[in-house]
Amino acid sequence: MSNQAIPYGRQHITEEDIQVVIATLKSDYLTQGPKIKEFEDNFAAYVGARYAVAVSNGTAALHLCALALDVKAGDKVITTPITFAASANCVRYCGGEVVFGDIDPNTYLLDIASVKALLEASPKGTYKGIIPVDFAGRAVNLEEYKKLAKEYNLWIIEDACHAPGGFFIDSNGEKQFCGSGHYAELAIFSFHPVKHIASGEGGMITTNDETLYRKLLMLRTHGIVKDNDLYENTVAFAGGEEIYPLWYMEMQALGYNYRITDFQAALGNSQLKRANEGIAKRRQIADRYLAAFSDLPYIKGQSGSIEGHAYHLYILEVEDRLGLYNFLRTKDIFAQIHYIPCHLMPYYRQFGWKEGDRLQSEQYYKHCISLPMYPTLTEDEQHNVITAIKEYYK
Numbered sequence: 001m002s003n004q005a006i007p008y009g010r011q012h013i014t015e016e017d018i019q020v021v022i023a024t025l026k027s028d029y030l031t032q033g034p035k036i037k038e039f040e041d042n043f044a045a046y047v048g049a050r051y052a053v054a055v056s057n058g059t060a061a062l063h064l065c066a067l068a069l070d071v072k073a074g075d076k077v078i079t080t081p082i083t084f085a086a087s088a089n090c091v092r093y094c095g096g097e098v099v100f101g102d103i104d105p106n107t108y109l110l111d112i113a114s115v116k117a118l119l120e121a122s123p124k125g126t127y128k129g130i131i132p133v134d135f136a137g138r139a140v141n142l143e144e145y146k147k148l149a150k151e152y153n154l155w156i157i158e159d160a161c162h163a164p165g166g167f168f169i170d171s172n173g174e175k176q177f178c179g180s181g182h183y184a185e186l187a188i189f190s191f192h193p194v195k196h197i198a199s200g201e202g203g204m205i206t207t208n209d210e211t212l213y214r215k216l217l218m219l220r221t222h223g224i225v226k227d228n229d230l231y232e233n234t235v236a237f238a239g240g241e242e243i244y245p246l247w248y249m250e251m252q253a254l255g256y257n258y259r260i261t262d263f264q265a266a267l268g269n270s271q272l273k274r275a276n277e278g279i280a281k282r283r284q285i286a287d288r289y290l291a292a293f294s295d296l297p298y299i300k301g302q303s304g305s306i307e308g309h310a311y312h313l314y315i316l317e318v319e320d321r322l323g324l325y326n327f328l329r330t331k332d333i334f335a336q337i338h339y340i341p342c343h344l345m346p347y348y349r350q351f352g353w354k355e356g357d358r359l360q361s362e363q364y365y366k367h368c369i370s371l372p373m374y375p376t377l378t379e380d381e382q383h384n385v386i387t388a389i390k391e392y393y394k
């Protein structure tokens with residue numbers, strides 16, 4: 001038995017992962033090499049999307065999506081308060097306005113009824129887009145959101161950071177994987193070490209829209225294009241005679257350097273091979289938590305045995321959350337809280353958001369706690385977590 005601390009999430013690096021990274025370090029490319037396209041192609045296939053663009057992190061992915069969709073000053077975009085701040089911040093990077101909906105207290109996902117209420121309360125055209133989040137790994141029903149988006153002429157960015165491999169069942173009875181691009185313009189993922197697939201820092205955008213795909217590729221690398229067919233300046237200006245000289249390239253938009261490195265892509269690629277195995281483990285862990293707590297009255301709203309749930313997080317809602325959190329720490333069990341409602345962050349309060357604005361999210365925040373959930377959590381370790389929680393409430 002080890003006495004290692006138990007965090008809420010942890011990456012799993014195998015010997016094979018290490019060898020793949022070493023091989024890439026010894027290759028000719030540290031960045032912009034062949035591993036990036038390989039990772040993109042494999043990832044697109046994994047989620048069932050046509051295109052994938054690998055980037056430096058999930059936040060950069062969100063920013064590029066907002067840029068590609070032309071978010072501008074004054075544009076209003078709806079998202080959930082129960083998410084990592086980046087889901088909302090990407091709108092602010094472009095000068096847009098974030099409007100928070102509320103969550104459904106049963107699923108913890110952005111409540112479509114709250115979104116409808118916002119849309120109906122303003123003239124059509126007020127809102128430009130919606131950023132739903134597959135929070136904790138539970139897939140948003142994007143088919144429903146797509147209907148709403150059509151009616152109000154909105155785009156959708158699916159923040160799928162918690163849910164590679166997650167899915168929902170649509171009205172035709174078909175599995176719709178998170179990031180498949182079937183019901184959303186764009187989807188984004190993160191490869192931060194606490195997420196399903198770790199590449200150090202890293203992110204991915206998936207889409208089925210070729211125009212957006214081209215735009216994302218350009219914006220990822222400074223807004224530069226290198227393609228004879230796309231140049232705006234003349235051949236003569238470029239210094240050629242009949243054709244553009246080989247050195248020529250153009251910066252056509254204000255892009256960024258949001259590239260991932262080749263060795264990160266190699267690591268992501270290697271991890272992707274074990275992604276399904278990881279989800280199977282996460283589901284086993286979820287089932288054990290569910291069985292352990294299912295008849296305990298102080299625990300509400302727990303997730304368990306939900307089809308298509310990718311279980312990035314396993315969340316309980318408990319009484320005396322602070323007491324439990326501190327007690328677990330004394331046992332070297334580091335639970336975490338996901339999330340402090342975004343609309344109550346000091347940064348967002350400056351726009352007028354205050355307590356009482358989003359009651360379901362605020363109520364949820366008072367009780368939520370994320371238990372250790374990662375593929376290498378052993379049965380013994382999980383047993384210790386369960387025992388400690390039961391001991392606390394005895």
Ligand SMILES: *Cc1c(COP(=O)(O)O)cnc(C)c1O
Pocket residue numbers: 057058059060083084086087133159161162189190191192201202203
């Ligand atoms: C992790 C995360 C992000 C940001 O990803 P980074 O790679 O850390 O920039 C965005 N949204 C959600 C929901 C996340 O969990």
